[in-house]
Amino acid sequence: MSDNIRKIMPDNIFAVNIIHRIELTPEYSLKALGKKEDTSQYKEAFDIFRFQQGCAHKYGLKTTIQMTYSSLFVDAAVEEALRDSREYGDEIGVSLLGLPCPEFKKKYKTEDFCIWMFDEETKKSIIDDVFGLFHEKFGFWPESTSSYFLDNVCINYIHEKYPSVKCAVAACWEEGPKAYHTCNNSWYTFLDGGTWNPWIPSKINSHCPASSAGDDAGIVAIPHLSRDLLACFDGNGSNFGTHPQNVLRGMIYYDDNGSVEYPYLYNLVDQYRHLAKYNNGYSYNMMYVGPGWLNKAGRWECPYETLAKSYDDGMKYYGKLKKEGRLLDLTMSEFAGFYREKHPDYKTAECALWKDILYGSDRSLFWYADPSMRCCLDFNQGGAVIDMRPYEGRIPQRVGIGTENVFDASYPYLIQMNYRAGYFTHYAGAGTVKSAKIRFRGEEADLCLTRTAATFERFEGGVKLTTNPVTLVLGGKEIVVQSVFTFREGCASIETERRILSDLGGEEVEIEEYFTGAFGTTEYQRPMDRVSFELDGQKMDYKYKGRYLSTDKRDVKGRVEIPDVYTVIEAEGDSDRMNLQEGIAFSPVFHIRQFKSLKEGAMKTCLRLQKEN
Amino acid sequence: MSQASKGKLNYRCPACFMRDIDMDMFFDPDKKEYYCLRCSFRGSEERVLELNEQARYRYKRLKMRVTDFGEDNEPPVFAEHRRGEQ
Numbered sequence: 001m002s003d004n005i006r007k008i009m010p011d012n013i014f015a016v017n018i019i020h021r022i023e024l025t026p027e028y029s030l031k032a033l034g035k036k037e038d039t040s041q042y043k044e045a046f047d048i049f050r051f052q053q054g055c056a057h058k059y060g061l062k063t064t065i066q067m068t069y070s071s072l073f074v075d076a077a078v079e080e081a082l083r084d085s086r087e088y089g090d091e092i093g094v095s096l097l098g099l100p101c102p103e104f105k106k107k108y109k110t111e112d113f114c115i116w117m118f119d120e121e122t123k124k125s126i127i128d129d130v131f132g133l134f135h136e137k138f139g140f141w142p143e144s145t146s147s148y149f150l151d152n153v154c155i156n157y158i159h160e161k162y163p164s165v166k167c168a169v170a171a172c173w174e175e176g177p178k179a180y181h182t183c184n185n186s187w188y189t190f191l192d193g194g195t196w197n198p199w200i201p202s203k204i205n206s207h208c209p210a211s212s213a214g215d216d217a218g219i220v221a222i223p224h225l226s227r228d229l230l231a232c233f234d235g236n237g238s239n240f241g242t243h244p245q246n247v248l249r250g251m252i253y254y255d256d257n258g259s260v261e262y263p264y265l266y267n268l269v270d271q272y273r274h275l276a277k278y279n280n281g282y283s284y285n286m287m288y289v290g291p292g293w294l295n296k297a298g299r300w301e302c303p304y305e306t307l308a309k310s311y312d313d314g315m316k317y318y319g320k321l322k323k324e325g326r327l328l329d330l331t332m333s334e335f336a337g338f339y340r341e342k343h344p345d346y347k348t349a350e351c352a353l354w355k356d357i358l359y360g361s362d363r364s365l366f367w368y369a370d371p372s373m374r375c376c377l378d379f380n381q382g383g384a385v386i387d388m389r390p391y392e393g394r395i396p397q398r399v400g401i402g403t404e405n406v407f408d409a410s411y412p413y414l415i416q417m418n419y420r421a422g423y424f425t426h427y428a429g430a431g432t433v434k435s436a437k438i439r440f441r442g443e444e445a446d447l448c449l450t451r452t453a454a455t456f457e458r459f460e461g462g463v464k465l466t467t468n469p470v471t472l473v474l475g476g477k478e479i480v481v482q483s484v485f486t487f488r489e490g491c492a493s494i495e496t497e498r499r500i501l502s503d504l505g506g507e508e509v510e511i512e513e514y515f516t517g518a519f520g521t522t523e524y525q526r527p528m529d530r531v532s533f534e535l536d537g538q539k540m541d542y543k544y545k546g547r548y549l550s551t552d553k554r555d556v557k558g559r560v561e562i563p564d565v566y567t568v569i570e571a572e573g574d575s576d577r578m579n580l581q582e583g584i585a586f587s588p589v590f591h592i593r594q595f596k597s598l599k600e601g602a603m604k605t606c607l608r609l610q611k612e613n
Numbered sequence: 614m615s616q617a618s619k620g621k622l623n624y625r626c627p628a629c630f631m632r633d634i635d636m637d638m639f640f641d642p643d644k645k646e647y648y649c650l651r652c653s654f655r656g657s658e659e660r661v662l663e664l665n666e667q668a669r670y671r672y673k674r675l676k677m678r679v680t681d682f683g684e685d686n687e688p689p690v691f692a693e694h695r696r697g698e699q
Contacts, residue, residue, distance in 0.1 A: 178633070181633065181634065182633055182634060182635050183635060184634060184635070184636055184651065235633055236633050236635070249635070251630070251665060251668055251669055252669075252672055252675060253675075254669070254675055254676060256696045257696070259696050259697060261676070261694060261696060261697075263675075263676065263677060263678040263694035264672075264674070264675065266678065266699050267674075267677075267678060267679045270679055270682075271679070271682065274682045298621075298622045298623070299622075299623060300623070300625070301622050301623070301624055301625065301665065302622065303622065313699070316699065317699045320699060353685055355682065355688060355689050356674075356688075357674060357679055357689060358671075358672055358673075358674050358675075359671055359672065359673055359674070360673030360674050362688040364688075452686075453685070453686035453687065453688075454685060454686055455684070455685040455686050456685050467686075468686050
């Protein structure tokens with residue numbers, strides 16, 4: 001496949017998956033509109049599927065059709081999928097979304113519909129039913145499947161029993177507490193903490209990219225949406241994705257003399273294309289719109305005509321890019337093969353230097369994900385770490401009925417500036433963030449208050465971000481500081497260099513590199529009693545008393561052990577002194593601080609994550 | 614009062630939308646107004662549409678098309694979006 005692709009797209013490759021599912025009982029139709037289930041909705045949902053397929057084919061694009069359990073009972077749906085597959089080369093896969101139908105409810109006696117929320121035995125039973133019925137109807141096994149989320153139990157079982165499956169829609173980036181709140185605390189898809197672009201999931205935890213062939217769960221996972229990596233970090237994820245109706249939901253359109261216009265949708269697709277610059281020429285995008293979003297009764301203040309126009313326009317733009325030789329439409333299983341060819345080394349990091357394209361803020365974030373960690377730097381805050389997920393911990397989370405997490409499938413954070421505050425807090429307390437403070441002549445400034453930008457550089461085995469220098473005014477003197485962040489693939493570390501670029505005239509500046517951390521999946525801290533600290537031979541267990549461990553020695557390592565997330569944080573560097581501090585009940589966080597006084601040069605530190613035990 | 618119902622097009626509460634909550638409003642046929650079960654907002658269709666326009670205040674690039682993503686450490690370059698163009 002690679003040779004053919006290179007002929008089409010010799011430079012950057014923008015791979016796109018277009019996925020449609022025949023969902024004959026769309027939840028939005030039943031719940032949002034308060035309608036009772038009846039056969040008219042089956043027809044409507046089927047018509048929507050036909051419309052979506054028609055849009056893609058009209059613009060010369062092939063799709064992956066995901067048959068839902070309910071659709072497998074309808075011969076016309078099976079025939080239609082086969083016809084499109086023959087005529088347009090569409091792939092036919094099977095979805096674990098769209099489970100509810102009379103047959104399902106009769107057998108499982110439940111209103112639940114999310115595969116990852118069932119108990120383990122029921123998950124396997126449902127997978128067998130869905131895949132078995134698919135084989136009965138089509139006479140072959142599917143090569144792709146989908147859900148909002150697939151945990152490692154589901155993925156490992158599918159790979160073991162149905163090895164034909166190469167690709168799965170397996171998570172929805174940053175769908176968690178934000179989606180829950182947006183939906184008036186009624187939408188229980190807690191799936192935060194994964195990657196925004198495709199990945200090969202670990203056998204142990206499906207959020208984590210696999211670290212080796214032995215850790216490879218056997219499929220390529222893709223996200224449910226391609227989301228705005230800046231707008232979705234704070235706002236409602238379902239407003240900012242390459243899902244045209246998301247853009248309508250976010251009201252990111254305007255009326256130009258009767259024509260509904262949404263340039264943001266195209267800007268979003270283009271920014272995904274731009275990510276090729278940071279990923280060795282590879283970029284990705286996907287569209288997976290369920291039929292409920294194209295409801296004939298309209299949705300999000302928009303009539304059906306606008307919903308339909310936006311979908312058509314989305315396909316039209318993909319089609320235009322394809323025509324220009326700038327887009328490669330692949331089915332899901334084709335994409336899996338392509339992705340594996342592009343990622344022969346499991347450690348290759350996914351990188352995104354993402355720019356604001358909506359708010360006019362000039363803010364940029366850098367997202368990094370490899371098998372050992374996910375991390376986000378905010379250059380609007382001097383390059384502060386505002387999100388960190390310790391994949392190195394490989395947390396063997398179980399989710400679903402009968403486990404300790406019935407619905408919360410999010411991968412825990414160590415830092416999440418919106419859930420657990422960042423630099424800014426109200427009067428007391430501390431927020432989770434990693435940054436530095438600079439002190440000179442008795443005054444202090446935090447680099448979180450410096451708005452900058454950065455350049456990206458990829459080198460053998462890692463990537464480096466270098467900020468534009470920022471100027472601090474301390475004690476009447478201007479001090480220019482530059483930060484450099486280095487990530488080495490698979491090493492679970494961030495090396496940070498704070499360079500003093502000004503001539504201090506022989507005076508000393510003090511740099512404090514700090515990490516304020518916590519752990520959890522929501523805004524609320526879980527008990528911290530199991531956290532412990534170790535520094536220069538001293539040990540301390542977390543007691544919420546604000547106590548310190550300190551040392552004035554150089555070349556020592558500070559350790560914070562967090563068994564709840566199977567992670568140890570280790571800090572080292574060329575500091576003069578270091579302290580570790582527990583939090584208090586009002587501020588349940590922990591602190592790692594490294595200090596260095598210097599007249600010139602730089603301070604270099606390294607923060608490393610290790611698997612606990 | 615007579616029973617409220619979902620209004621046409623599922624208007625959401627503009628006040629809740631501005632705080633990132635999607636609350637479909639209900640329509641009171643007697644008062645001919647939409648109302649929110651959560652935040653006590655009430656208003657006519659005209660008022661809802663007016664506030665929905667205001668809700669877009671955050672989107673300074675709403676009508677702009679990126680023409681170049683520029684250097685890493687520079688903001689993207691935008692141009693006015695033209696009707697019907699992609």
